[in-house]
Amino acid sequence: MKKVAILQSNYIPWKGYFDMIAAVDEFILYDDMQFTKNDWRNRNLIKTPQGVQWLSVPVGQDIRRRIRDVELTPDWQCKHWKTLQSNYRRSPFFNEVAEWLEPLYLVEIHTSLSQMNRKFMEAICQYIGIETRITNCWDYMPAGDKTRTARLVDLCQQAGATHYLSGPAAKGYIEAPLFDDAGIALQWFDYAGFPEYPQLWGAFVHGVTVLDQLFNCGKDARRYMRHVKV
16 A cells, blocks of 8 residues: 655645644655745745744746746744744744754755755654655656546556645645546545644734644654654
């Protein structure tokens, strides 16, 4: 049995994204899709004394690009790190996480949104012990003019998947019979039921970057996920 998930890359995603990575054998980044403005591709939420706040990577105004074609300039990196430092320096595991996270902001120079998202993702996976194989969709043969679902099926077939794990938002467009015809079991990931963890700044908020969880819990962050091995 081999379980595969296929999602677009996100900037420092929330814990549910990483729990989904941990639930599969291979996680394929689907960054051949068109970039969407005001979405998770280049921004995420942190918690502050004033409430939740967006951290947004500047990408320009042109949305007529694939995610993998979005280029970056480094002028945002220091600002993002200072914002994280300002709001999380009192958290119990800030220094431990900063050892590997700070260089990603202050030493690395990121010129590609896709590559940057993957670099952060892999560093976070390594820290909390997620060993899932991560690949790009362009590591596989292109599928031509196939529909979106047909392309997903094609990627699953090329990856040798027996099961495809999809996020619930895709229920509105996925053509389930195409997976049945290919002999691939279609399964739906459930983001509900995550337990709360110790968190700074007032009432608990689930939908923030996983960095919030790492700063507050360290490697014990995996105890508050369902598929990450403890």
